[in-house]
Amino acid sequence: MNIVWTVVTVAAIAALTFLDPQSVLTVCLDSSSQALKTALELCAVYCVWLGVFQVAENCRLVEKLSRILKPLNKRLYGNISEAAAGYVSLNLASNLLGVGNAATPSAISAIRETEKGETLSRSGVMLFVVNATSVQLLPTTVIGMRASLGSANPADIILPNLVTTAITSVIGIALVFVAYGRAKK
Amino acid sequence: MNYVVPVLLITVLVYGLIKRVNVYDGFVLGAKKSFDLSLSIFPYLAATFIMVNCLRASGLDIYLVRFLSPPFRLVGVPTEVVQLMLLRPFTGSGSLAVLADVYKQYGVDSYVGRCASCIFGSSETVFYVASVYFAGTKVKHTGFAIPIALFCNLVGGIAACLLCKVM
Numbered sequence: 001m002n003i004v005w006t007v008v009t010v011a012a013i014a015a016l017t018f019l020d021p022q023s024v025l026t027v028c029l030d031s032s033s034q035a036l037k038t039a040l041e042l043c044a045v046y047c048v049w050l051g052v053f054q055v056a057e058n059c060r061l062v063e064k065l066s067r068i069l070k071p072l073n074k075r076l077y078g079n080i081s082e083a084a085a086g087y088v089s090l091n092l093a094s095n096l097l098g099v100g101n102a103a104t105p106s107a108i109s110a111i112r113e114t115e116k117g118e119t120l121s122r123s124g125v126m127l128f129v130v131n132a133t134s135v136q137l138l139p140t141t142v143i144g145m146r147a148s149l150g151s152a153n154p155a156d157i158i159l160p161n162l163v164t165t166a167i168t169s170v171i172g173i174a175l176v177f178v179a180y181g182r183a184k185k
Numbered sequence: 186m187n188y189v190v191p192v193l194l195i196t197v198l199v200y201g202l203i204k205r206v207n208v209y210d211g212f213v214l215g216a217k218k219s220f221d222l223s224l225s226i227f228p229y230l231a232a233t234f235i236m237v238n239c240l241r242a243s244g245l246d247i248y249l250v251r252f253l254s255p256p257f258r259l260v261g262v263p264t265e266v267v268q269l270m271l272l273r274p275f276t277g278s279g280s281l282a283v284l285a286d287v288y289k290q291y292g293v294d295s296y297v298g299r300c301a302s303c304i305f306g307s308s309e310t311v312f313y314v315a316s317v318y319f320a321g322t323k324v325k326h327t328g329f330a331i332p333i334a335l336f337c338n339l340v341g342g343i344a345a346c347l348l349c350k351v352m
Contacts, residue, residue, distance in 0.1 A: 002236065003311075005236055012239035031238040034278075035231035042317075054215025056197045061206040097189050111318050118325045125330040128318060132309040132334035133341070139306030145285065146302060148228060151293040155327060157302045158212035160348040164307035168341040172333055177311040179329045 001149045044106075049102045053090060053109075062086040065093060075116075076130065076173070077123040078183030084113035088127065095134040107131050122180040126173070133172040199243040222321070229316030237276045246271065262346050265290075265297045269304055270342045274335060281305070296349060308338045337345035 016024050056062050056167050066082075067071065067087035073080075073088055080088065087110035094102035107127055139161050146154035201208040240246050250271060254264040262270065265287060284305050291297040308309040313325065313335045 001315075005232060010246050011235045011240060012236070012243045013243050014217055015243035024239075027238050027242045029236050031234035032231040034238075035234045036226060038230055038234075038278075039223045039227040042226065043219050044196055046219035050218050050222075051212035051213065051214075051216035052197050055201045055206070055208050055211040057215075058206040058211040059197075061197060061202040075188040077208055088209065097193070099190060099193070104314075105219070105222065107319055108321075111324075112322060114318075115322045115324050118323050120319075120324050120327045120330055124324070125328055125333070127332050128315070128327075128330040129337070131318075132311055132314060133337045134309075136306060139302070141281070142284075142302045142306045145281075146293050147289070149288050149293045153294070157349075160299075160303050160345060160352045162235060163352075164303055164341050164345045164347055167344050168307060168337040171340055172337040175281055175333045175336070176329070179333070 003126075005087060045101050046105045049105050050109075053102075053106065057086065062090060065089045069093075075183060076126055080114055082122055084110050084123075087113060091127070091131070095111065095131065096137075098137045098140075100134075100136075103131060103134065124177070125146040126176050126183075129172040129176050132167070133165065135169050136161060224322040226317050229320050230313075233275060233313055233316055237272070237279050241272075241279065260343050263297055264299060264345060266301045266304055266342075266346070269301055269306070270339070273305065273308045273311075274338060276313065277310045280310070299349045300346050303349055304342045307341040307345055311332065311335055311338060 014173055017063055043171050053062070056065075059064065063086065066085045069089045069092060070085070072092070073085055077084075077088055087106050090106040091110060094100070094106060105182055111124055114121060116129070120128075138158065142157065142161075146157070197343065198208055201211065250264075251273045253271065254267045257267050257270070258264060269280055269283045269287065272283055283299055287301040288298055311331060315331055315332075318329065
């Protein structure tokens with residue numbers, strides 16, 4: 001990430017300096033305020049979901065969920081702590097229900113449980129790949145945008161989208177097994 | 186599908202009441218964590234956004250697209266969506282803007298428009314997600330996580346272009 005970021009940023013700033021030196025700082029400042037806005041928006045989203053998750057945890061709903069998903073979690077993530085198993089189950093459930101907003105905070109909480117060292121563990125890699133390729137039942141953003149631009153049938157991409165995400169999920173999970181072997185039980 | 190979230194929320198809260206836990210205190214306790222979380226993400230977001238916005242403002246991404254479109258065409262990806270596939274791993278809002286451009290230029294229901302929809306729907310902002318996930322942990326070496334995710338995005342993009350021809 002260090003090299004990619006530095007090379008791309010330096011190249012882009014250099015090119016921008018040739019075109020319009022005055023805009024360099026403006027673009028940088030716009031970007032950081034955009035980042036601040038995004039972080040605040042995420043804060044609002046996480047606030048709702050983390051609040052609800054905590055309630056679910058307190059009334060042992062999460063425990064029940066992770067007991068149901070235990071066989072699947074064991075195979076995907078191997079031996080992880082009870083707290084991590086809870087977050088991973090919440091994550092899986094949010095992904096399957098298509099509530100992407102809720103998937104991120106649960107994944108972050110899970111990562112913070114499983115990762116204590118400097119090198120990402122197998123379970124961390126698996127969690128990342130599962131989320132990056134997650135099966136999407138309803139691509140709501142795209143459908144909404146298509147509808148607003150006057151598409152004749154905004155929802156007709158659901159099927160190809162579903163098939164595509166299914167393909168990427170299978171390939172992604174398979175690649176983790178290839179690269180890291182089976183999960184330790 | 187519109188009922189998923191409301192039903193979920195009501196179920197959890199009512200279940201909490203039945204089990205006699207303090208729902209209000211629980212919610213506040215959980216919600217409190219969101220501030221630290223988003224604060225730890227902010228610097229990573231800023232770095233990513235600066236890179237992407239400089240890239241777009243300088244026009245370098247167009248050159249990159251020109252350079253990369255022949256190999257993409259070879260595997261069935263039309264040139265018009267290469268920019269979308271290129272920006273998608275870095276930025277959600279940036280690639281959404283590109284998607285809107287594609288819609289306007291080629292039509293929402295055209296083959297290119299449907300391809301672009303499917304690419305956007307099936308891919309993930311890999312670098313963005315990575316910075317969000319690993320912020321606040323000690324993780325420095327992410328191993329195969331990012332390469333695998335990027336490869337899946339690529340395969341997904343190619344599959345999307347093929348599937349949109351037949352579906």
